[in-house]
Amino acid sequence: MTKTADGKMGDGKTGEAPTMNDVARRAGVSAMTVSRALKEGSHVSKATRERITQAINELGYVLDQSAGSLSSRRTGFVAAIIPSINNSNFSDTARGITDALEGTGLQLLLGYTNYSVEREEELIEAMLRRRPEGIILTGGAHTPRGRRMLEQAGIPVIETWDTPADPIDKVVGFSNGAAMELLVETLAAKGYERFGYIGGTTARDTRGSQRRGGFVRALERLGLPSDRVISFGVPPISMEQGAQAVVSMLERWPDTQVALCVSDLSAFGALMECQRRGMKVPDDIAIAGFGDYEIAACCHPRMTTINVDCYGIGRQAALKLTQTIQGMATEEPERITLTDFRVVEREST
Amino acid sequence: MTKTADGKMGDGKTGEAPTMNDVARRAGVSAMTVSRALKEGSHVSKATRERITQAINELGYVLDQSAGSLSSRRTGFVAAIIPSINNSNFSDTARGITDALEGTGLQLLLGYTNYSVEREEELIEAMLRRRPEGIILTGGAHTPRGRRMLEQAGIPVIETWDTPADPIDKVVGFSNGAAMELLVETLAAKGYERFGYIGGTTARDTRGSQRRGGFVRALERLGLPSDRVISFGVPPISMEQGAQAVVSMLERWPDTQVALCVSDLSAFGALMECQRRGMKVPDDIAIAGFGDYEIAACCHPRMTTINVDCYGIGRQAALKLTQTIQGMATEEPERITLTDFRVVEREST
């Protein structure tokens, strides 16, 4: 059944995709009935539904959702923007979002910024052009234009992984600074006094800066020196950079007792480098990370770190989003949700 | 300037998003002119363009691309489906795609399957509903229905990370089996004779099965025993599972000389577990991985592995896609592109 003398038409692969009208014609019904048959919980007689299903299979028809959403004014997806997909903390958050969206008829559209707010701005615009029903962001730092677009988009906006002073809309996160303070306090209570910090150079990674801020604050409060800070590399700092940074730290302050790292990844690099140099961890130097990645529980010695509820952040963000979208429940969800974090003490400290 | 007695209209946040017509009216032009002003390389006088830009800013207008693509019949995005976002091999591929798409006006829509073909099928359908201009898949194993949808979609399809016997359309990949064979041969040449293999239980991870197949084939060819295979856990097998698997292997075949793992992640888990038990790597047991993840170059001892051109796979897949879409060049791109892999020998063997 080739259409006409279209030249390119053959048997399948090429040619225009069939439309709902093609299906309707083949099934001997109107397009409207096909539309109904494709939608859950609409009333179509069993016989016609079968004819339609058959026509759909024969034609290989796939619904054109973009056309549909233009008409229904519902695009059926939410956007999420994370710094990096190759980071299990953030991909856990993405997983939390996906899981919480299951069964809501909403799909996740994921974008990643490589830790660049400029790239974030581009992504925000690209996403908004496709009219998501809500948007989930990582962190509270955006370009002015990005922020303006979000405010004017008329959709729920959730900032995560942070507690912004002036949130755009809703928030699901925790204070990175407070978490690092807790880690310092915990280790100080064990008797450590000479702390070092390993993190990235720039303020580009806002969460990294906040962690460093917490490090300094806690030490100052405890009356301990807080100047042993190695800033090294563009975020996200890699394992290898953690290795290099710990070397710098030991050259500069050889009597450092414990090195806190902006993430488990750099902490792991530091740990391996120390072993390579014949140092015993934690006897010669203790090391701690941040994020409780899989590697922290598996390396040798196992790594002390901060566990963050990455998955829960995603779940709760998506929940808050769907509640707002569906205007469900008697009242709006809370604007701010604080998520848990805790110190996980292991053998590296 | 509130519209009418709409009740909900106020000043910003609430209310319907402005349309192109709103912008046009405010700028004193027709919608078509606004459309042109928004598109690169169209001729609009400087004065009107400025008025339009101003109106856009005042209204906070963002183009509705889904409406536009319905009309222009170009959605401006390509879909890519990978098994997991939390896996640097695949996220490197995603990065390669993103980079190659830069400047083409095409955006990436990413989905992940958690290594499930059923989930892949759902994703394929969800993606096709939004009418991507091309689609990139990981691997050559799909459900029959998934395959049919892809064949009938009328868009270029690229299968990656594999060399399927019967490709749907185009391919950018390598033979996982051949890569593992090469690793076995390289290590056999160094004198190893008693090889073990650590991988997942099921055939769900097709690349994992292919690697195991290569392991067995190479050993049989060399006349060495090929039965020391530990199958453990659902893919993707984690670091922790690698640790458990190596314990099983050593219990069952204590004289194993070298353990090859389905990926660097499980290899790393095995490595750490051996150290925890006081075994020296590679003296007591050698370990090798697959994928050349960051961790392989950073752990101690550094890990022997297979380096795969993950980023290049993404880049070339996207290139092939854009070439096909734009019908550019005098001829179609090659159907099959084989990418490089190589053994990286380090201290763990």
Place this chain on the structure above:
DNA sequence: CTGTTAGCGCGTTCAC
């Protein structure tokens, strides 16, 4: 350089 007309493929709304 700019405007007009028509229609992309579907869902809403109403009628039957």
Place this chain on the structure above:
DNA sequence: GTGAACGCGCTAACAG
């Protein structure tokens, strides 16, 4: 349970 008219917001094609 089914169909017809209409319009979602935008752009192609043509006219001026």
